[in-house]
Amino acid sequence: MNMRLSLGMGFILLVLPCSLLVAFTHYPAARAFLNSLWNNGSSRRPSRFVGLENYEALLEDDKLVQVLFNSGLYALGTIPLAIILAISMALLVNSKLPATGLMRLSFFLPTMLPMVAVANIWMFFYAPGIGLSSQILNAFGLPSINWLGDTDTALLSMMIVAVWKEAGLFMIFYLAALQAIPTNLKDAARLEGAGSVRVFFDVVLPLLRPTTIFVAVNALINAFRLVDHVVVMTSGGPNNASALLLYYIYEVTFGFRDFAYGATLTVLMVVLLGILAAFQFWVLDRKAHYQ
Amino acid sequence: MSGGLNRIAFGTVAFVLAAVWGLPFLYSVWTAFHPEKYSANFQWDAPLTLMNFVEAWQAAPFALYFLNTLILITVVLVANLILCTLVAYAFVRYRFRWAGLLFSLVMVQLLISPEILIVENYLTLSQLGLIDTIIGIALPYLTSAFGIFLLRQTFMTVPKSLDEAAQIEGAGAWRVLWTVYVPLARPVYLAYGLVSISFHWNNFLWPLIVTNSPEVRPVTVGLSVFATVDSGVEWSLVNAATLMTTAPLIIAFLIFQRQFVANFMRAGIK
Helix, strand or coil, X not given: CCEECCHHHHHHHHHHHHHHHHHHCHHHHHHHHHHCCECCCCCCCCCCXXXXXXXXXXXXXXXXXXXXXXXXXXXXXXXXXHHHHHHHHHHHHHCCCCCXXXXXXXXXXXXXXXXXXXXXXXXXXXXXXXXXXXXXXXXXXCCCCCXXXXXXXXXXXXXXXXXXXXXXXXXXXXXXXXXXCCHHHHXXXXXXXXXXXXXXXXXXXXXXXHHHHHHHHHHHHHHXXXXXXXXXXXXXXXXXXXCCHHHXXXXXXXXXXXXXXXXXXXXXXXXXXXXXXXXXXXXXXXXXXXX | CCHHHHHHHHHHHXXXXXXXXXXXXXXXXXXXXXXXXXXXXXXXXXXXXXXXXHHHHHHCCHHHHHHHHHHHHHHHXXXXXXXXXXXXXXXXXXXXXXXXXXXXXXXXXXXXXXHHHHHHHHHHHHHHCCCCCHHHHHHHHCCCHHHHXXXXXXXXXXXXXXXXXXXXXXXXXXXXXXXXXXHHCHHHXXXXXXXXXXXXXXXXXXXXXXXXXXXXXXXXXXXXXHHHHHCCCCHHHHHHHHHHHHHHHHHHHHHCHHHHHHHHHHHHHC
């Protein structure tokens, strides 16, 4: 409508609501940077300005290297797998097979559950001896695996849980995209003699690209900000094998009470997310030129 | 074409995937409804029981946890609906300096969400004296960039002529908002409401940090405390508690499945 905004209206419509947003998004991000330049104070010793000392500690932190490696592996392992599974699920649910309603329920249910509940369900599933995974392995004469207690499998176990929880949500987005594809495009391809595999890869998949970009962006942000399962199932262990970046921030700040180093790690997280976002915008931009 | 064979192969894949996907949850359900000694021991004629639910309910103050979650999601939802509407209305209907810049600043929250700013937000809350309160859990989430974005997109599709017609009839800014914009965005409000409720019902890390006492704990935090401490890892009780705390969401989903999926789609596609 392009009406002029009066001062009073501007105050009610913008300043009041946005000040809440600024107070818990921009202000803490800026203050994290300021606090990262001070050391951690205690009741006896007030904190003092230390410049970049915390950042030097960051560079020498072996645990951080492992945590970043874990986070990268976690993102690279879960996002493509969840997307491939989500597309498969959407194709199955969208097909003319019987019982698609039941399938959709099975795929989507984990998405509805809180991550804490999912973590409990999987903790039981993984539990050596009593859990279903052990029982299945034993039934085939294989020894049980201590999924959460072994440094080799702890991170993998977290990744399985994340894929289980997230794929169903992404399936919904793909389902919407599949249903929006005009059938005459597929019919035309079939008329030209394309088999169903060809139709999928040459017609359907390119049309799903915008959805894939949207899902990938969401999945990436989620990979960084959802660590409830790590808190509940492993506490980052054993030997930091399953610690992710946000979990490390949580542990440093609220476990070791080192708020200064927690602030420094927060700055690292914000910068990392900023770089990833810039990269994705660049990818999106290129895609936009193609269309 | 080998359509029949393809169909069988396709059907098998579908069945296996759906079964594997459902297995962890079904195993949890099985254990919750059977006595402890059957929890890892399949017998089709094992006696069903509700005792696990009764015991779990009595072992921890779940009624209180539910009440806290209910208060939390209500506060957040009401604030979200009102505040996001105001901001979206300002961006769509008015022209003002720095509008583009301000909008991108708001959108920053999509990326740098309150979940990753736990350290500084905790300090802010403790300065405000709001640690261990429900309002403290809700505070960082009262304005949501996602909600503002969604409503702005919707308000932009409202025909100008409707707005102008209302003005000619003498409606002021608030009346136009209430009688023209809000009614036309009703499906989006529903979609956003569902997303907001399920997000805050499920939220865990921030409430875990902010709360210390059972009086303010939401259900997710209560469940994790129960699963680690109170039950001594008695799996049938843990599984019963897990199902119990998620039952409202699951039942709501089963009832509203069609609308739910449709709304999730709408919220996602933009």
